[in-house]
Amino acid sequence: MSQQRTGPTDGPDFPDLPEATVARLPEYLRALHHLAEQGHDTVSSEGLAAAAGVNSAKLRKDLSHLGRTGTRGVGYDVSLLIDQIEQVLGLTHRRAVALVGVGNLGHALAGYAGFGSRGFRIVALFDADPGRVGEHINGLVVRHIEDLPEVVEQESISIAVIATPAHAAQHVTDRLVAAGVTSVLNFAPCVLNVPEGVDVRKVDLAIELQILSFHEHRKSALTALPPVQKPGRVGVANRLGGEAVGS
Amino acid sequence: MSQQRTGPTDGPDFPDLPEATVARLPEYLRALHHLAEQGHDTVSSEGLAAAAGVNSAKLRKDLSHLGRTGTRGVGYDVSLLIDQIEQVLGLTHRRAVALVGVGNLGHALAGYAGFGSRGFRIVALFDADPGRVGEHINGLVVRHIEDLPEVVEQESISIAVIATPAHAAQHVTDRLVAAGVTSVLNFAPCVLNVPEGVDVRKVDLAIELQILSFHEHRKSALTALPPVQKPGRVGVANRLGGEAVGS
DNA sequence: GGTTGTGAATCCATTCACAGCC
DNA sequence: GGCTGTGAATGGATTCACAACC
The missing domain is CATH 3.40.50.720 (NAD(P)-binding Rossmann-like Domain)
Known part of the structure; x- marks a missing residue:
């Protein structure tokens, strides 16, 4: 009665991806293409997550919705994963x-x-x-x-x-x-x-800028006021890009 | 010791808006400006919600974070609400x-x-x-x-x-x-x-288009396959815009 | 009567932490 | 030993539904 999920080899069926996952898949795809150009042919969840700007747990959970995609102890096959994501996103034809x-x-x-x-x-x-x-x-x-x-x-x-x-x-x-x-x-x-x-x-x-404006406003309100030490809020600094910031 | 929340008359203090709310305030603002141009000086949560493309419960919850903004039985004062939102978003100066x-x-x-x-x-x-x-x-x-x-x-x-x-x-x-x-x-x-x-x-x-592509893909997969009747999934149709769609 | 503001309930998303596999 | 896949736990956001108020 259940309408025959297409066979296991037959490319991914139609999993009901969470909307938040759908919104991130394109970013993974971009990162993967970038990695492929650089000659990587496998990548760990940690590595791909960094390249896509998310944390690795989220990445793995997202990819798990696509079915079996990686291999434990190794990571993800870059070009295979590209195919799988393009498949799900319906990008197999222009x-x-x-x-x-x-x-x-x-x-x-x-x-x-x-x-x-x-x-x-x-x-x-x-x-x-x-x-x-x-x-x-x-x-x-x-x-x-x-x-x-x-x-x-x-x-x-x-x-x-x-x-x-x-x-x-x-x-x-x-x-x-x-x-x-x-x-x-x-x-x-x-x-x-x-x-x-x-x-x-x-x-x-304009909406994007207004959202940024809100955060600017909040930041200046905070620094204008007090040097309140919130202990234990420091860790996890966003890793900094290539060159030094201090010119 | 608590760092003096600015007085009650002093314009809205700095409420810790949920991020999702922050992202919607600009849309409310745009809708309000539009209403103001059309001469409305009050609007109900229902009305504003429709103009901003959200449901009214969400709108009220969002606005409630700004403090007292509307009056029961009446609605929201359009230009007052504009001021309040611009205040919070830090749009008081260009x-x-x-x-x-x-x-x-x-x-x-x-x-x-x-x-x-x-x-x-x-x-x-x-x-x-x-x-x-x-x-x-x-x-x-x-x-x-x-x-x-x-x-x-x-x-x-x-x-x-x-x-x-x-x-x-x-x-x-x-x-x-x-x-x-x-x-x-x-x-x-x-x-x-x-x-x-x-x-x-x-x-x-491109990411925006790819997300749309996913939904296109899903839609065509669904209509291609079966006329499965999912009972009780119909309701809540998106209200249709001005002119007729059928040319 | 009409409409807001809000607790309670529900739903969805993220994170944690580890069992299972290579 | 290393890394994925995933249940369980947490945290947010949305929706419901109604009491409070004009």
Whole structure:
């Protein structure tokens, strides 16, 4: 009755990864590629954890969700682990991505080489401004937003990036969803309402800075006031990077 | 002996906000500004929660950490709440921000108007490429990275944005930290090692897409396979935005 | 009547610590 | 001896549900 978990050799089935784990797998993947380039072919949980900026217990727990991945006493096989993670993340083929809004930020994103090397291909650019339509960017022609349904269909696009002004973002989203897009990465500073089954992730520059601002505020409040010695709070300093800090 | 919590009238003291709450306050703030523009002067937890894309219980719990903020039976005073949140986030004065790396993305960030309106001022641009030094962007001159210490000092910069290639990011970070910067927003796809007391937040475009890719992968695996009826898993559909989705 | 603020209950994530395996 | 995989323990965050208040 249980719907046949695919055989043990058949690549990982679909484990129900915790969301927090999913969010970290890409970072592990990046670190692994880096290690592979440097010629490592195995790595310990300790080593990979350091390279990915997490602690080793968390890393091992995360990887344990993928099934048997390492070998005790040895560590993880780098290229094998890369395959397994790419498998789970659905990165076995390059996914087609549409980008809407070729203003300041959109231009930069369209030119970003990192997408290509990490599993994605920007295959279409859109803008609502007729003055922009027809412009060539990085080998692609900017098309009018009217053409969305057609292009999404033709190119099998399921993921879109929104880099429009905030006031246009919801409208654009509705059209994207209507055209069949089911995942959206939103750079506009606003919340998007989408129907069930559509995923949205948001990146907001100002919000990131405001979170940092909070910590700045707290830090200055603390140092301004008292030199209170909190004993036993010292240990575990973040290991420092390459060169000396003191110039 | 306890170090005098500032008086009750004296604006909010320094509550130890849960990190998850801190991360949401900026979104509430944005929503509140939007409501204020539209002329609302009070809002219920339900209303604000909808505008910020969270549920109302969470919103109330978050705001409760700031002390008494709303009035029962009525709701929250919009402009009062704005003040309170800006207070806690340390946004009472515009913070000076440095941006390092004026390539593709750096250019776009330097031109991003949203910073100005939301509590920040980009006051300095840096690059390592001498060919770029001297260039004018948005009223600022690009300076060589050698000048960091001097400028950071002069302009009281505590926050920096890194938009360099990955291979340069750690080195740049070390110099920023040495110059006195204590918060970093990192757009380079790599982990940064920093000493205790320095905060780093990271934004990685490809990682965001990879997380979406996972969900795409899962969705297609589910629809490809079985029409398994999971009873009682339906409810709570995401409310749909303005116009109809069906074109 | 309406809405906030909050204990209690639940859920999820992280960390600990060690048994099991190479 | 070294390292992974994992139960058990802890710690946070979310949700529930209602008393307190306007």
